[in-house]
Amino acid sequence: MTIVSSTPNNQEPKSLQPKGWLKYFSFSLDHKVIGIQYLVCGFLFYLIGGALASAIRIELTSPVSDFMPRDIYNQVLTLHGTIMIFLWIVPVVNGAFGNYLIPFYVGARDMAFPRLNAVAFWLIPPAGLMLISSYFITGAAESGWTAYPPLSITTPAAGQIIWILSVLLLGGSSIFGGINFIATILKLRRPNLKLMQLPMYCWAMLGTSILVVLSTPVLAGTLILLSFDIVAHTGFFNPTLGGNVIVYQHLFWFYSHPAVYIMVLPAFGLVSEVLPVHCRKPLFGYTTMVYSIMAIVVLGLVVWAHHMFTSGTPPWMRLFFTIATSFIAVPTGIKFFNWVATLWGGKISLNSAVLFSCGFIINFVLGGITGVALAQVPFDIHVHDTYFVVAHFHYIVYGGSVFVIFSSIYHWYPKFTGRMLDETLGRIHFVITFIGFNLCFAPQHWLGLNGMPRRVAEYDPQFAFVNQLSSVGALLMAISTLPFLWNVISSAFKGPKAGDNPWEALTPEWLTSSPPPVENWDGEAPLVVEPYGYGKKEDQQHSEVTDQSNDFEKTMQKK
Amino acid sequence: MLGLGLIAGGVWSGQNLNPLPIDASTNAPIYDELFKVLFTIGIILFVGMLGLVVFSLIKFRRRPGDSGDGIALEGNLPLEILWTAVPAVVVLFVGLYSYDIYERMGGMQPLSHGGHNEKSIEVEQKIWGGIGSKETSFTNSSDKTISPLPVEVTAMQFAFLFHYPKGDIISGELHVPSGQPVTMKMISKDVIHAFWVPEFRLKQDVIPGQTTILNFTPTKPGRYPIICAELCGPYHGGMRSTVVVEDPDSYEAWFKQNAKEEETPLQS
């Protein structure tokens, strides 16, 4: 395979693009630049979303509504939820790592549609800024990230419309990204690279992108209808005009339940990349891992109504969705057991990347178990819309996805920048985050069980102490970002040089220089048929890295 | 050994740690039974996984000076089958069990109008959801002594109003006699609200444009909060009321006192 053959199509010579750090502010077509753009942009939004979360936790330190007016509180929590989901988790686990890694993994020099890719990214900053500025200009949306009508129809229209517009833009970005990933994985694969030889992250992204393409458009359609209700006074979801509010909920959750897997499947993929490298062991049960991703994709599409158990759905429907939802635990469980089996018998370096990955496993199992509990209708009837649910999903989105994002940053930072992060700061970061996180969200289970609803600025005095405990946890989480920020910024300038492959990893992105050249490899793209072949050829470790073409023959014969 | 200890510990904590508020309706004890089972399974799974991860991290950590690789284990089919089958069985059990629980709570009952039957003008109206009640549907035919108490609930930003068709009482607080089934018909004037009494373990959205039914039987006298659990605007957090569960006598007294007061303005 020659260079020419895998040069991506139709773009202006990349040498014409800005060099150095300036390229990160340009309409770059390089998938690595776009990946970093996604990552940094997402992280900035995370800080804003986190600042809003801090405001929420400050308000909740006292049982009365004193820190901010009640309608502002609703705006803050709406912005917090929307920003964290649509501007932080989704763009980062999909856009950032997907863009950076997928072309390497399939042995391509760029994504299938570089220009579409750049467009998808550049939709995000304006959408995000629009969303945030709505707070200052017109007042943000205040009906929660779910925007249930008729509340979203009767609250001030300007903020809600801006919210709809920016979510539409972000959804569009997500769909473009999804199509691009599917095309890259299926069509741009290097010749002779079989699907079942791809690193697990590719499978995760394939599954995620299928979900994106199938479900996001439904959200778009729904929000268009909702905006008609607001602007043109149609009555789709407006009961006073004969509309039906439950239909909105069905359509919304048809997207938003798959959306939770859009947030977590790529994270599953990333963990599958990080763990084998640092355990020096092959990923356990590759094939079942692939099947379980696909099972999650299929099941994920048919469980949405578990968010609506108290909404007046017919009993048979509740029953069906209970069973379907519970069964998601099976493929998800397979993944977790396989990760534990990957740890088992390894030679684990207890570095920050591994710590965050293992933190993820622990947190997610707890979040998943509460999820399965929530899936049981009779159980959910008591705790629906309480802090129990808040605890459930923060265990998953923060304890799961965000932990994985941190883990991945520790793992791939040397590749991104060519420099190492400081290990000590990384461990400090992990310890404070882990303690703060559990302190913040574990007590919320109790709050929910005992009668504290969510989305309230004021609550019964008997919950004050536990809420303060939770706020202390949030404070710790806020503090924990400091060592991290200091670490990533200072290491970019004076961290020790990493070398091309500091972890001695076998996946293709490590078989090139750090940071990689514009075309990903100076020579031809390596063919990696065993991305997890650790421990297989002890003595050939290094020869495989350097002398790919000889290895190629051997591996082909073995297959 | 370790597994047995784990299971024993899980069962023990399921039986002895109860973070729930007191149970004040007939379906609360049923709920708590489910909770105990879920809690036990959850604890066993969580502590088990936690133990496995922590153990592996310690046992298999890289010793200084060791730069080799781990064993090249790529998978193990029997193991995969085991950890597919076991969760599947657990989940199936949990699902069927919670179905049984739901059935006992009355969730699978067809939603009859219960005590509202006398108002047959509204028979046309569609009922959308909620929780039926075994007691009510049985007593409709046979036992008249515990025929359900009908209440009409109206939710609006930001209050609940309770209307007792019998006696035409309108009240901001819900008064119910303990031991008697209550059947509530709930409507909303504006946005979606939710009627939640943590001590009853019951919640039902109150949906504009659609009537929902909620049946329950209070058991323990006391004052419990009624909480709106669905975001409904700025004062959503303040949308609270109280349900007063009284023994039948004091309920009767309350009813007499108020029924009269309400009737006078109607007659004048």
Next chain:
Amino acid sequence: MTISSSVEKKSELEQPQPEEHGDHRLFGLIGFLIADGMTFAGFFAAYLTFKAVNPLLPDAIYELELPLPTLNTILLLVSSATFHRAGKALHQKNSKLCQQWLIITAGLGLAFLISQMFEYFTLPFGLTDNLYASTFYALTGFHGLHVTLGTLMILIVWWQARSPGGRITNENRFPLEAAELYWHFVDGIWVILFIILYLL
């Protein structure tokens, strides 16, 4: 960037080369159409649910007239065929014929839009009259938007095919193929829409 081509990998060169990116663009378009189809699916689902659970008061029920939408269906189906002809003509390197078929297709699209407009004006209900009215206009309007876009695309392709030197040739078929695929998709959606909205 050095170009190195090792001899033993020669055989790989015979494999389909990523350079033929027309393939991938069509693949991407299919992905987009699936997404677009899901938007419609959401609308259809909403409409059917409304219909099933929100019965209208008898005086608000209005039987839609069939002749005009039937004509519309025929217009679109025929236009799909004519577009197919245009593609065939291009295959036979008959650019003139291809252009003719294209302009006929565009004309049919335009006719559809006009007839749709006409229907809108003759309908006795407006956008906000009731749930059905709203859903009716949302569905047909969203579809009409697609037809408008499609017609514009056809006109552009036609214009490019006309231009001397021929931007659209048998070698550069992608724009035409993309437009054609999109057009068939829009027609297919219309058939479903026609069945659900007018016949059911």
